[in-house]
Amino acid sequence: MIIGLDVGGTHTDVVLLDENGLQRRIKVATDASSLFDAVFSGLTHITRDIPADQISHAVLSTTLTTNAIVQQKLPTVGMIVTCGPGIDPEYFRTGEHYYLVAGAMDHSGREICALDEQAVKDAADKMKAAGIEYVGVVGKFSIRNPAHEMRIREIIAPMFEKVFLGHNISGSFSFPRRIATAFLNASIYPVHKNFFEAVKQSLEQQGIDLPIYILKADGGTMDFDTSIDFPGQSILSGPAASVMGSIAFAPPDAETIVLDIGGTTTDMAVLINGIPVLAPHGIEIKGYKTLIRALHTQSVGIGGDSVVRVTGGELTIGPDRSGPALAYGGPEPTPTDALFVLGKAGEGDRQKAENGISAIAKELGLSTEQAAQKIFDQTCRRILDYARQTVEKINSKPVYTVREALHGHRINPTHLLVLGGPTPQFAQHLESISDYTVHMVPQWDVANAVGTALSRTTCEVTLFADTYKLEASAPEEMFVQSLKPGFKLADARQMAEELLKKKAIREGARTEDLETDLLEEFEFNMVRDFRMIGKNIRIKTQVRPGLIHEYRQIAEKIPRDPAC
């Protein structure tokens, strides 16, 4: 059996699944000031009376690191940065302890300026004196040649608790994002490590010894040990949890928009034949643009608790939330209150909802019922507008080859998958006002926890091969290998595939889940002095985000309605 736990803003959802479907589900209130209690009580409740050896592992998605960044509750960390020509690196300063030292590689990984080791030592001394324990080390083009980053770590490692190297984090370009990503990893490292060690320890004290996996923003999982080296991957896993919870119910041969309608926001994602679309770069949080791989999700300020107002005779909904709906004791009218007026909502104070909506109705010159209908209708239409924009954004992504530009596939979703709070009411209306076929995700109110439980371990590998230098390297993997003459694209593909599988297994994947994709493949003739000297090969592969093997058929086994 597998446990899935997803910490949300108001509730923490926990499910217990086996091959026969959903065995248990619980919701506990989330107290943002004590996430530990939510996680610990969720895990102990769901495992009550179940022998520990029946549970294979637990997958957790928490808001821990996300909150720490958003609320700026981070320790002071240091950065050592090297770079050659380009934008003034001072623009990327992360804080007081940001040290630029001489040393540079060019775009092809050639050293263009030697590393100033003395400057590295001086910077380390200053950071040590300031009590810093966690350091990020980033070089421009370090993914083409990580020698300086590695040498810096060699010099400073004995002085600090943990050092994060830029080229290990991602094989993608973007020096500013590499800096931000290393910085965030160093910053959230202690909070992440302490939290999960405490969870593990407390569970062990209860006699529950569970392998723990952490959900990543790309909808994949990583084992606990991997997460200690890459805590940044746990940032913003929440939206991914809902997407993964819905893919089992997506049509396998159509394009689908996933709508997770929450209280404050609606999160949107796109599935192509049941496979989620990845964001082109990485997540953005609190002004930090990163290289942390993520599903392409978009969060828009409209949900069940959005504030309803009349401004200049026009009805507006959101983007803010000032509390729950009036019917639940909140301060302002919301779309949820409109549902109460329309008799489409369950338990709550219907009178309060009516009072609020009738005030809106007066301003609009409508009956209370009409106003409620208009509010609900407009909410649905806004959500559909945003959904179209999300698709348009994916379709407007520039492409770099003739083939892609001419035959570039345009996404044209025909289905909606709805989950979140007031799913059935929304699903019905969304279908009636659009051309989409609308489905509800079964167990829509805990689908996020189901998704968390069933996600497989994912990872990515970037491989560069240069048949002139006769060298292949995979920056994230600390992999460098000399090549034999005659090395070809097919060999590179195979090499990348092997590295990817090895990495995935190391990070907790099982062989039956290694469904891989070739994300990018380029081969360029390198010509110098009008003579072909070799080939420059670039390959990016991934383990595709998806559900673990034996649970693929679980869709049919999960009852539709929340009661279980």
Add this chain to the structure above:
Amino acid sequence: MLKARNQTGLIFFPAYDWAISPTHPEREERLLYTQDQIFEEGLFDIEGIRELKAEVVDIEDVQRVHFCVPDARSVMTESHFISAGGAKTIGRARMDGLVDRGFALIRPPGHHAMRVVHGGRGFCNVNNEAIMIEYLRKAYGIDRVAIIDTDCHHGDGTQDIYWHDPDTLFISMHQDGRTLFPGSGFSKELGGPTAAGTTLNIPLPPYTSEEGFLTVIKKAVLPILEDFKPDLIVNSAGQDNHYTDPLTNMNFSARGYADLTALLKPDIAVLEGGYSIENALPYVNVGIILAMAGMDYSFMTEPDYSPQRLYQGSSITETIEKTCEQVLDTWRDRENIRIRMQENVIYDQRRRSVFYDTDEIFETQNETLHVCRDCSGAYKIDSSADNGNRILAVHIPRKACRNCRDMGYKWFEETDMESYDMIILQNRPEDQYQVRKK
């Protein structure tokens, strides 16, 4: 916080699956390291810099500029359609106010492509800038356009297209034609009798350095631009003046290109040549983008940059100063020059040969311009290529007078088909392209 002062649009279309031949300078690898540098700098993440998606250009857009023989699809590959489409996209974004400035980093290039196209020459088949400009004129009603060509090779294609257009100022600065392909672009090349002076050439001696290029911009280009008052400034931004370029002999630098761009303030820049793919292009392109965006580019120098080594000798400086004076004189005297050229001339004849080096085609042209006092004049080109194709190309200019329109129609309709495969009419006032075949 890093922010662009000017909203800057970028089209990046490196055509990673197109090459003239595997080892040709114009090959897939050309913009690879530039892409790496642009991505590594995180340029697309900067607030105010946005990446736009290149569209595929329409045949009508090409026909507004070129007479393609036998037709556009035969002389253009898919890459050409997207490359020209990229220029069009950036032009539209500028006119729609989406961006203040735009830079199309596209390949294949276009500035050697002339009015009549039988094939590829100087790595170019169709003229990306002209296709964009004529589209903008039609769609947005702009009139006066200046094209400043800073590629190291003379922009002979653009010059040919605008030879008779007094509303398009074409200034090309390039390595002296006596020392480099295409062997033209001398200061006596001024445009036809109805447009003399709006074509200006500034040949530069080999080994011209930053000082020389910036002198030309400050002393000649900027004053002329101020006088001409264009609605739009377009920069044909070739990058082969770089001191590491394998095909040329100049001493320009990334920093110099950025300075030039900051001085020129083009609305739109379109990439042309530049074949030092590892040691120049990554740095020059980032420098140009930063300058377009109005950002600090003081850290953008090549790893081996040395101003001392690139110092420009005093004889070069003197030559350049003299050329600038000459060009300014020509510009100021252009009305008189036109009057002199038009004296007692009703039809101006131009006879020349064009060699398409990429496709190894040899073409002979006989051009006849009606030297009109009311407009820039209709003209026809009798063009025969040694591959057997012969056409008569008739051009009625955008602002043609009644008389020139009628003349154009008459040439098109009444010329005997006997000697030609096709007679083509490019009717700009009606925005029509008509073909008569045997």
